[in-house]
Amino acid sequence: DTEVTQTPKxxxxxxxxxxxxxxxxxxxxxxxxWYKQKAKKPPELMFVYSYExxxxxxxxxxxxxxxxxxxxxxxxxxHALQPEDSALYLCASSQALGDQGYTFGSGTRLTxx
Amino acid sequence: GESVGLHLPTLSVQEGDNSIINCAYSxxxxxxxxxxxxxxxxxxxxxxxIRSNMDKRQGQRVTVLLNKxxxxxxxxxxxxxxxxxxxxxxxxxxxDMRFGAGTRLTxxx
Numbered sequence: 001d002t003e004v005t006q007t008p009k010x011x012x013x014x015x016x017x018x019x020x021x022x023x024x025x026x027x028x029x030x031x032x033x034w035y036k037q038k039a040k041k042p043p044e045l046m047f048v049y050s051y052e053x054x055x056x057x058x059x060x061x062x063x064x065x066x067x068x069x070x071x072x073x074x075x076x077x078x079h080a081l082q083p084e085d086s087a088l089y090l091c092a093s094s095q096a097l098g099d100q101g102y103t104f105g106s107g108t109r110l111t112x113x
Numbered sequence: 114g115e116s117v118g119l120h121l122p123t124l125s126v127q128e129g130d131n132s133i134i135n136c137a138y139s140x141x142x143x144x145x146x147x148x149x150x151x152x153x154x155x156x157x158x159x160x161x162x163i164r165s166n167m168d169k170r171q172g173q174r175v176t177v178l179l180n181k182x183x184x185x186x187x188x189x190x191x192x193x194x195x196x197x198x199x200x201x202x203x204x205x206x207x208x209d210m211r212f213g214a215g216t217r218l219t220x221x222x
Binding site: 004033041042043044045090092094098101102103104105106107109 | 155214215
């Protein structure tokens with residue numbers, strides 16, 4: 001298995017909702033990443049996990065809460081989001097932090113209404 | 114802060130021509146560079162990479178050139194095809210991966 005799988009592919013949520021994005025890989029990668037991408041912009045790094053521990057938090061608002069329950073799974077919990085949080089949320093993994101061989105998922109298209 | 118940037122936001126080429134996409138970087142500590150292709154509605158897809166101890170690396174129809182003196186990276190696509198139309202990003206790492214602004218490549222039939 002050489003893929004990063006993200007679910008759901010599309011999500012519409014209200015500003016008072018709580019939802020979660022899921023990312024899964026079975027390549028034995030020990031670094032996992034969340035990126036946010038707005039239209040016509042490059043992906044922006046949000047969080048980095050290395051060996052299931054949060055390594056980097058790019059000053060992301062607390063309404064985004066990451067979780068890495070095991071080496072294959074990465075979640076992003078969403079609560080009280082704003083319409084400007086609507087974006088494509090991308091998950092990626094690599095063998096180790098900063099290592100070559102990053103693999104990206106297809107993303108979750110999030111719309112906050 | 115330090116960033117990876119691109120010289121041209123858009124590039125339009127005729128099918129069959131060669132394409133060159135450029136990228137400037139400013140972090141002299143970066144030792145690994147990657148080019149990604151992103152099609153609409155999809156995640157970035159790895160194209161080719163290069164380490165800082167190399168000047169050139171070739172793949173299938175793609176070549177990456179690295180000029181460390183001027184901190185410049187380029188992606189050359191030979192015989193560009195309609196399927197090459199996408200946004201191309203360069204990215205750099207010493208530790209975590211940061212993306213440049215991107216160049217939209219449009220291939221005209």
